[in-house]
Amino acid sequence: MPWENKMNDAFSSYHPLVNFSYFAFVFAFSMIFMHPVCLGISLICAFIYSISLKGRRAAKFNFVFLLPMMLITAVINPAFNHEGVTILTYLHTGNPLTLESIAYGIAASAMLAAVVCWFSCYNEVMTSDKFVYLFGRIIPAMSLVLSMSLRFVPKFKARIKEVSQAQRCIGRDVSNGGVIERARHGITILSVMITWSLENAIETADSMKSRGYGLSGRTAFSIYRMDGRDKKALCAIFILGIFVLGGGISGGLKWRYFPTMKGRTGGILSAGIWLAYMGLCLVPVIVDRAEEHQWKVTQSKI
Amino acid sequence: MKITKNKIIAFAVILAVLAASFWYGGGAPGLQGWNVSQTPKGAAADSAADKNPEPVLPDNAGDKGHEDNPKEPADDKAPVNEEPDDKDDEIDSENNEADNEKKEDENQDEEEEKPADGIESRPRGTEGGLSASEKIELAKEMAGGASSPGMEKGSKDYSLEQGMVIDAATGKDKYLTDPVPEGKPVPVEPQNIEISDVEYTCTISVRCDTILDNIDWLDKEKVELVPEDGVIFPAAEVTFYEGESVFNVLQREMKKARIHMEFSSVPMYNSVYIEGINNLYEFDCGELSGWMYKVNSWFPNYGCSRYLLKDGDVVEWVYTCDLGVDVGGFYAVGE
Numbered sequence: 001m002p003w004e005n006k007m008n009d010a011f012s013s014y015h016p017l018v019n020f021s022y023f024a025f026v027f028a029f030s031m032i033f034m035h036p037v038c039l040g041i042s043l044i045c046a047f048i049y050s051i052s053l054k055g056r057r058a059a060k061f062n063f064v065f066l067l068p069m070m071l072i073t074a075v076i077n078p079a080f081n082h083e084g085v086t087i088l089t090y091l092h093t094g095n096p097l098t099l100e101s102i103a104y105g106i107a108a109s110a111m112l113a114a115v116v117c118w119f120s121c122y123n124e125v126m127t128s129d130k131f132v133y134l135f136g137r138i139i140p141a142m143s144l145v146l147s148m149s150l151r152f153v154p155k156f157k158a159r160i161k162e163v164s165q166a167q168r169c170i171g172r173d174v175s176n177g178g179v180i181e182r183a184r185h186g187i188t189i190l191s192v193m194i195t196w197s198l199e200n201a202i203e204t205a206d207s208m209k210s211r212g213y214g215l216s217g218r219t220a221f222s223i224y225r226m227d228g229r230d231k232k233a234l235c236a237i238f239i240l241g242i243f244v245l246g247g248g249i250s251g252g253l254k255w256r257y258f259p260t261m262k263g264r265t266g267g268i269l270s271a272g273i274w275l276a277y278m279g280l281c282l283v284p285v286i287v288d289r290a291e292e293h294q295w296k297v298t299q300s301k302i
Numbered sequence: 303m304k305i306t307k308n309k310i311i312a313f314a315v316i317l318a319v320l321a322a323s324f325w326y327g328g329g330a331p332g333l334q335g336w337n338v339s340q341t342p343k344g345a346a347a348d349s350a351a352d353k354n355p356e357p358v359l360p361d362n363a364g365d366k367g368h369e370d371n372p373k374e375p376a377d378d379k380a381p382v383n384e385e386p387d388d389k390d391d392e393i394d395s396e397n398n399e400a401d402n403e404k405k406e407d408e409n410q411d412e413e414e415e416k417p418a419d420g421i422e423s424r425p426r427g428t429e430g431g432l433s434a435s436e437k438i439e440l441a442k443e444m445a446g447g448a449s450s451p452g453m454e455k456g457s458k459d460y461s462l463e464q465g466m467v468i469d470a471a472t473g474k475d476k477y478l479t480d481p482v483p484e485g486k487p488v489p490v491e492p493q494n495i496e497i498s499d500v501e502y503t504c505t506i507s508v509r510c511d512t513i514l515d516n517i518d519w520l521d522k523e524k525v526e527l528v529p530e531d532g533v534i535f536p537a538a539e540v541t542f543y544e545g546e547s548v549f550n551v552l553q554r555e556m557k558k559a560r561i562h563m564e565f566s567s568v569p570m571y572n573s574v575y576i577e578g579i580n581n582l583y584e585f586d587c588g589e590l591s592g593w594m595y596k597v598n599s600w601f602p603n604y605g606c607s608r609y610l611l612k613d614g615d616v617v618e619w620v621y622t623c624d625l626g627v628d629v630g631g632f633y634a635v636g637e
Contacts, residue, residue, distance in 0.1 A: 082564040085527075085581055094553060095564050216306070256523055259581035 009053055009125070010291035011284035015230040016130035018237065022283060023122045025241040029277065030114045033248060035255040035263060036103075037274055039110040045281030046117035052285055053124050066117060070109040077105025083258045104257040123150075125284075133222050140214030148204060156197060163192050233287065240280040247273035437590055441625035441632055450630040453601065456481030464488040477572040479604045486600055489608035490547075491572060497545040502613035506555055507537035508579055510621035512587075512628045519588045519623065527581050534580045535559060535619075548595060548617055549574050549607035573605020582621060590625040601631035 011019070030042040050058040079091070084100025091097050128147035135143035167173045167189060174186045212218050247253065252273045255263030264270045279286075432440065461481035462468060466488040468475055475489070482488050511532025513520055520528070535555065542551045549565070556563040562581050565574045576593045577583055584592035595606050596618050602609050611617070626632035 082562075083578070083581060083583070085562060087560060087562060090557065096562055098562070259524060259527055 011287045012125045018233045035253040041278050043110050043114040046114045066113045070113045073109035074105040078102045240276050243276045445627045445632045450632045453633045454483040457484045460484045489604040490610045495545045500544040504615040506617045508535035508619040512623050516623045521586045547607045548609045574607045587623045591623045595619050
């Protein structure tokens, strides 16, 4: 529910359509555009937004997990890809190590890291109630399955804790007994978990059915309203998104890695697209800052 | 579950997408846009839609069919020289030279519209498209159903005599190599050969002039890589050591000349495969393209790291755009 959202993220309290269209554009652009500047913008903005959204937790994830993953992927590419005209040296297999393959490896890894980071933001903002609100009408079964399966892992984790604590009370946890005993206890816990989850899934499905979920002519209660600010944000997202898309289609973001690296490195059109792309990626951060500023101004007036 | 209009529409859309991807991915019957004929491009595109485009052979099939090609390059060579400039121009057309080179751009477009003889509108790329047997069929059609001249069938008795171990069941050796023709050297296994320090010389050259005839098939990003005369490494007398293979010499010379070369080892054939030289890779100029080698004008039927060089051998690396037909190295299977 909107008022339950963390106070430090105003964007989450916007209409789900705004949230979803923002992420749809950002995901699509991060995956389509291989231009180094675009990848850089996407990666940096993803880092900024995830940190402003989740604070230290995100910073830790980004620097402990994402950066090393990026490094590994970047190193793997030149080991298998030897295309490119700039030969730096020869690998011990006899194939050349080229500058282009290294650059491509870095680009691919930046794209991977950016998309992973954007998804972590998406999960934070697009809660399952928002998703079901958006897609409950068009694809009812699909959206229910999706929201149930997305919810499955955290739910499973919470329940396994519950079960294992209950088992520990009667001395049958995985921490009790010898190796074989432990394994047997573990299997018991797993079996309990599976039974519980299956039963719960059926119960959820039945309960949704008995409420008439997905029937035609049935309305659903929702708390979301399209306000003036939502419309403004939606307009901004679409204008920026379509501008970037149009610029990309018209060749303003042309870049090739093989056989030589070549592409647009400047010019008004490209600079404009980069600026628009950066603006699009930073929409939530800008919204947050503006809201925060307003809050402070209002407070000081009192 | 009630069947509603929406569900039927959704089903139809999904079906259409699947059918389209099936067709596009090359699962469809027929040649999907491949058409061996001398028709202009537009007509070839039309016949792409044809479910069963029987490849139409040029009347003068076989070797003659391919002598038709050299007519074309005379005009085709001109745009090749311009190509590298045009590429630069295309990308940063905001440069002030743009006006100057726009005319050339137009020229190039005109050139590309021109119909070329031989195969029309072949799809590019490794994925989808044709299977290996379809490719061989197609090359056979182009060659007129026969091997290139000088490509004789292997002689089993001769190969056995030379020490090749041939499996009676398959008629091939354990690395799937057919017997070699009479008078030709049998393959050796590089791991069994000792390289001594006795110096010999051989001649080696690397050429890609067949691309010049088919420049419109070539990956647009790679046009600038093709030298004007198609010679990547002019014939040169080089030193090698007793026991070295064609591959050893190629690798050393390319390294020396700072020419890019990528290969991969194929354990099944106990040999290396040359994927690309000078950044011109297999499949870059149509699906039947790639690097081939000949020694003393014979295209060996085994990999280059299994060919033991002798003093005075003449090694030529050539790029083919149609499975060896254009360079005279096509070997019709089952002949």
